[in-house]
Every structure is written in C-alpha cells, then in structure tokens.
Amino acid sequence: MAEAPDQRTEWLAAVAAFGLPGAGRIGPRPGSIGDVMADSSQHRLTGVLAAAAASEAIELSPDEFSQLALAHEGAMREALLLEEVLLEAIGVLTSAGIDSRVLKGAALAHMVHADPAERCFGDNDVWVGSADVDAAVTALMDAGARRPVPPLSPSYDRRFAKSVTLQWTGSTEFDLHRTLAAGPYGFLIDLAELARDPAEVILAGRAVRTLPADLHLLHGAIHVALGDVDARFGNVRDLALLAARPSVDHEAVVETANRWGCAAPLAVGLRTTAALGHHRTDLEHWADAYVISDIDRRRLAVYAERDGRFRRQARASWSVLGWRDRLAFTRALLMPNAANRAARRARTAVSPSPSG
Amino acid sequence: MTSIRRADVLWRATLDGVLIRPLGAAEVIKLAGTGLTLWGALDEPSTFEALCSTLAATHDADPAVVAGDLRPVIDDLAARGVLDLIDG
Numbered sequence: 001m002a003e004a005p006d007q008r009t010e011w012l013a014a015v016a017a018f019g020l021p022g023a024g025r026i027g028p029r030p031g032s033i034g035d036v037m038a039d040s041s042q043h044r045l046t047g048v049l050a051a052a053a054a055s056e057a058i059e060l061s062p063d064e065f066s067q068l069a070l071a072h073e074g075a076m077r078e079a080l081l082l083e084e085v086l087l088e089a090i091g092v093l094t095s096a097g098i099d100s101r102v103l104k105g106a107a108l109a110h111m112v113h114a115d116p117a118e119r120c121f122g123d124n125d126v127w128v129g130s131a132d133v134d135a136a137v138t139a140l141m142d143a144g145a146r147r148p149v150p151p152l153s154p155s156y157d158r159r160f161a162k163s164v165t166l167q168w169t170g171s172t173e174f175d176l177h178r179t180l181a182a183g184p185y186g187f188l189i190d191l192a193e194l195a196r197d198p199a200e201v202i203l204a205g206r207a208v209r210t211l212p213a214d215l216h217l218l219h220g221a222i223h224v225a226l227g228d229v230d231a232r233f234g235n236v237r238d239l240a241l242l243a244a245r246p247s248v249d250h251e252a253v254v255e256t257a258n259r260w261g262c263a264a265p266l267a268v269g270l271r272t273t274a275a276l277g278h279h280r281t282d283l284e285h286w287a288d289a290y291v292i293s294d295i296d297r298r299r300l301a302v303y304a305e306r307d308g309r310f311r312r313q314a315r316a317s318w319s320v321l322g323w324r325d326r327l328a329f330t331r332a333l334l335m336p337n338a339a340n341r342a343a344r345r346a347r348t349a350v351s352p353s354p355s356g
Numbered sequence: 357m358t359s360i361r362r363a364d365v366l367w368r369a370t371l372d373g374v375l376i377r378p379l380g381a382a383e384v385i386k387l388a389g390t391g392l393t394l395w396g397a398l399d400e401p402s403t404f405e406a407l408c409s410t411l412a413a414t415h416d417a418d419p420a421v422v423a424g425d426l427r428p429v430i431d432d433l434a435a436r437g438v439l440d441l442i443d444g
Binding site: 050053054065068069072073076077079080081083084087115116117203204205206 | 371
C-alpha cells in the first residue's frame, strides 16, 4: 500500500536538502522506488536523488539503482537537448543584436549545483528587455520556433506579458520572458535592473549571459512564492543553495526587493526552505520574521489558488499600472485578437487545462 | 599523439557513465562503466599510454587489456568530433 502523502513529502524534503549545510540524514524510503521516483520527477529532484544514491545516502537494491539510473539518464538527455536548443536560440538573439539573460534551470544547473547532473529542467527560460520582446519573437520564429498562441493585442507582449511561450526544435518549450512574475508583482519589478551586471555560465565552451546570483535568488523566491500553487522542492533547493552562497549579498537582495516592492514574495519564497531542515542563513531567518503588509496580503492572495488565477492577477495588476496602461491592458484582455481567441479555443478543445 | 575532449560539446555524468552531446549531432554518445573515468582524464591533454595507465590503475585492470579496449573508443570519439587529437 502506498504511504501517506505527508511521509512522502517529508522524505522528498530530506532528499531536497541532500548536501546542504546541516542537512539531516535521509530516512527509510516511504513507498516503492516507483513512487519516490515519480515524486522526485514531479519535483525536479531526480538528479538529487541520483546524487544521494551515488553517495549511498539512500539504500537501493541493484535493480532499484538501475531503475533510477535509467530515469536519471532520461532527464539528462532532456537537459542536454534543452541546452543545445538554448545555445541555438541565444545565437539567434545575438545575431539579431538582442541582449538576453538565461533564467532558472539551465543557468542554475551550472551556477549553483555541485554537479549540473543534479539539476533537472523541462524547458528553457530566457529574459530580454521589453523593447526587444517583439524583435526577439520575430527572430526566433524566423529561425523555426512556433508560437502556439498569438498575442492578445499587437503591443501586449512588450508591455504586459510575463513571457511568450514558443515551441522549438524537438518540441521543447522556450519561454521568452519580459518580466519574472505574472500579475502585479511582475509589473513592480524594475526590468532595467535585470540587465545590469550580468554573470556568465559556460555551455559547450561558450559564455552565456545570465543574472547575477543575487537576482537569481530574488527570482527564485518570487517564482516559489507566486508561480505554482504548490512549490517544487527542486526550486526550494535552488533557493537554499543560493542563500548559502558566500558571494550572495543578503542585504543587497533585501534592498533590491524593497526597491521593487517585492519584499513580501521574497520572504514568502524563502520561508519554504524551512521544510528542508538544514542550517538556514540570516536571510532565511529575516524571511521568517518579515511582517507582510495588508496590501501585500491582498496581492499575494491572487496567486494562491489554481482556479481563476489569470483573471484575479489581471484585476490586481490594475493597482500598479498607470491609467494609460490600464486602458490598454483591459482592452487587450476584454477584446483579444481574433487569432488569439481562435488559438485558445483550439487549445481548450484539445486540453482541459487553461492556456494561460 | 595526445587526446583532449573538445570544449564545444555538452555532457553530463550519470549513475553509470557519461552522456556526451556534440553540438549539431543527431545522437547522444553514451560512455558506460569506466567511461566517466576516461572522460575525466580527457579534461587534460593525455597520451594514449597515460589514459591506459589511469584506467588500469583506477579500475584495477590489466593495462594490456585496457589498451585493446580503449583504442577503438578513442578513435570513435575522435571521429564523432568529441576529441581533439594533438600531434607531439
């Protein structure tokens, strides 16, 4: 019989903490190897599970070890495909004169993990400045990318979208970001700051621009707080690793978050690392003590439930937009392009999940 | 002749070897078993003899047997654009 979800969640948290300072031992496995591999895959922890197995932090029979090795190999084949696609896409953007920053999985795998084989990811995320979004979409589509859902309005992508989702070679997903979050907090982020002081990761011998670790931490916390309703432990582990990096200036992270009006999502995101049971940093303790204002409570609430999220986030965005943007934003939402409506109708007919 | 892995390939260690993806190639190359030791050794320019010694010592194997197994692997990796072969 399968073990209770709570036991499996606690075990996953222990796996997510593997290798972190002060992390506890990973206890006996709840459920079958199939169960924990499925849970780990869902939380992007297959690589960490493999690392724990390699160092005998978890006990596996030879057959179970082979099953995990096969699953990990599959995840790494996907990561390598995504990295090749990423290099192609960055090449296209660079040729078009567009500066970009790699976000999330591909960047963090090489920047914060002891071995990139620990970090699994399922798509590519790249940020470009608002003024470059339209040109970037055009350049990528000219290079073969496909856009399943056209924009809501001609100016929507560069003014209001969190990101534009494209399909690339091998059906991999490529999210071209304008900002780091949907809804009101996405509009509060000072996008010009994302272009400052880029860091680099090396992929196949090429230097690829990414955010500095401070901003990765801020983005990671915002993503955990505002992204999926249930945060993935892989993302929580990223946060703990980033917070523990000696080069990350905790005061600067908080100052930036305050400047953007995003201290509340920073705190909410960082609080999730408490589940890992490791030695937490001063920044994580700051998050625990942070007092969330009433305004932030109302804003955070629009991210908290699955149903109607897009509508509630759009409504809440009004309070942070200027009047001219409010009109254009509302008009785009209420009267989207015919092409956008048709594409969303077609997607709804195929899949019951909202297109976002 | 020395061999060194090319910088312009993507790769990952796995639980039972290493996966190598040369850019633009149709297939991922998998080096199983001792492959990860070999790939690690190829991070620096290495003679064939040095690679044989490293693998034999690491895996407690007969150097003559290792040499016989290794030659076709090195030739194949070079042919697939994963290694640079340097004279001298």
